[in-house]
Amino acid sequence: MSEIYFTKEHEWVKVSGTSAVCGISDHAAHELGDITFVELPAVGKQVKQFDVLxxxxSVKAASDIYAPVSGKVVKVNSELEDAPEKVNESAEEAAWMAELELSDAAELANLMTKAQYDEYLKSL
Amino acid sequence: MSDATTSLSVTPLNQQHRALGALMAPFGGWDMPIQYEGIIAEHRWCREQAALFDICHMGEFTFKGDIVAAGLEDLFTFSITAIPVGRSKYGFLLNEQGGIIDDLIVFRMAEDEVMIVVNAATAPNDFKVIQSRLKGGQFNDITAATAKLDLQGPRSREVLVDLLGGWVAEIPYFKFVQQTVLGVPAIVSRTGYTGELGYEIFLPAEKVGELWEKLLADERVKPAGLGARDVLRLEVGYSLYGSDIDEATTPLEADLAAFVKLDKQFVGKEALLKQKEQALKRVKVAFKVTSRRTPRHGFGIFDGEKQIGEVTSGVFSPMLGCGIGLGYVEPGYATLGTSLTIKQDRAVMEAAVCTVPFFTEGSVRG
Known part of the structure; x- marks a missing residue:
């Protein structure tokens, strides 16, 4: 069983045990328009929650993606380097960006549940 | 100068764009469609099929009279009397310092008649400048009454032949015909801004809705916005007024001397001759990025830590699969193949000076 959480900056993270897989939301991908480039973090990199990950x-803009949780990068979806358009096709599934080793589950309290994120989008 | 407090102008097709769900944004003082389906999909449709652009925002002026006696011949960087009737030519209106007031196309309608097509944001000032320099003839701004649609792409000819008639197929590149279209007088010109086979159609504003609907009813045609247009024009290396060229830039600095005839008279010529004798301080270059990163307007161009220039246009090129751009650098860095570093905040990209067009496989002369 995995739980999905969202940040105010439109990243998502699916947590299962200490595995935290993250990416950007469908909403963010839609707002960015056609994605043309993804810069992934180096495997082994340690990131803190809400630091640049x-x-x-996109054809319109460049944006940073922030780490939804603290942890060590254990895996990246290097397919996105050659096919960044996958983010437009499947931002919350196939186009995951990095898997982190969750270092502090208490940080999840700083994130939104799916229902809270949907409410948040309505407020924007 | 445009007045920031005035509201945006709208083209006769504003409602149609909204009905199609276009993302609208201000451009040159007009409320224009940036994209419908998506920039890359629209770009591809133009390269493979036929894309329809609402270009009603651009300015059109007419002149009727003695071209030489009225001084029109001495207004632009090219000779109007040398353009055969039925042909058009691209060039510049300059200020006394040689700076580019606008880039424009002149259509030679008759011995004593031309149409001048100018950029949207600059049109009001262009009109004043040209009028102040003319010594006779009838000079009119017909922008509001004139609509312009661009149909661009390898299938544009067959689409127009089916809709308007076989005569469209007879128009060579940079020639135009004056013809009745949907019962009204129109100009169909074999010109464009995409590097593809294409046509620019000028017709009375009240008929443009009908032409727009008829063209979109053809399954080979899809609408495209200014976002795709920007990618298309940059892939073939065309400059965008206001980004790549402006009043502080001369055609020599902009590497556009090919559109300047120094053996004729025009305002700004003395300044250009003087500039030719001295070394240029900056020159426009085209460059390709070595990755999929996008250089953007205003990014710095560096040699190591030293800033040597600035990006004026940049996009991700779907045809080349990398970032491409135009910018100005110190002349020592303009040689083909020169390595450049482009930086803005955390984004750093390596690039190399290249030739234009970036994309050479277009159907423009097909």
Whole structure:
């Protein structure tokens, strides 16, 4: 069983035990328009919650992607380097960006549940 | 100068864009469609099929009279009397310092008649400048009454032949015909801004809705916005007024001397001759990024830590699969193949000076 959480900056993280897989939300992908470039973090990198994790560029803009939780990067979805358009096709499933080793489950309290995120989107 | 407090102008197709769900944004003082389906999909449709653009925002002026006696011949960087009737030519209106007031196309309608097509944001000032320099003839701004649709793409010819008639197929590149279209007088010109086979159609504003609907009813045609247009024009290396060229830039600095005839008279010529004798302080270059990163307007161009220039246009090129751009650098860095570093905040990209067009496989002369 995994639980999904969202940040105010439109990243998601699916947590299962200490595995935390993250990416950007469908809403963020839609707002960015056609994604043309994804910069993934190096495997082994330690990140703190809400620090810059990755970068993304679209035909319209360049944006940073922040780490939804603290942890060590254990895996990245390197397919996105050659096929960044996958983010437009499946932002919350196939186009996951990095898997982190969750270091502090208490940080999840700083994130939104799916229902809370949907409410948040309505407020924007 | 445009007045920031005035509201945006709308083209006769504003409601149609909204009905199609277009993302609208201000451009040159007009409320314009940036994208419908998506920039990359629209770009691809133009390269493979036929894309329809609402270009009603651009300015059109007419002149009727003695071109030489009225001084029109001495207004632009090219000779109007040398353009055969039925042909058009691209060039510049300059200020006394040689700076580009606008880039424009002149259509030679008759011996004593031309149409001048100018950029939207600059049109009001262009009109004043041209009028102040003319010594006769009838000069009119017909922008509001004139609509312009661009149909661009390898299938644009067959679409127009089916809709308007076989005569469309007879128009060579940079030629135009004056023809009745949907019962009204129109100009169909074999010109464009995409590097593809394409046509620019000028017709009375009240008929443009009908032409727009008829063209979109053809399954080979899809609407495209200014977002795709920007990618298309940059892939073939065309400059965008206001981004790549402006009043503080001369055609020599902009590497556009090919559109300047120094053996004729025009305002700004003395300044250009003087500039030719001295070394240029900056020159426009085209460059390709070595990754999928996008250089954007205003990013710095560096040699190591030293800033040597600035990006004026940049996009991700779907045809090349990398970032491409135009910018100005110190002349020592303009040689083909020169390595450049482009930086803005955390984004750093390596690039190399290249030739234009970036994309050479277009159907423009097909």
């Amino acid at each position: 990755a970068a993304i560029e």
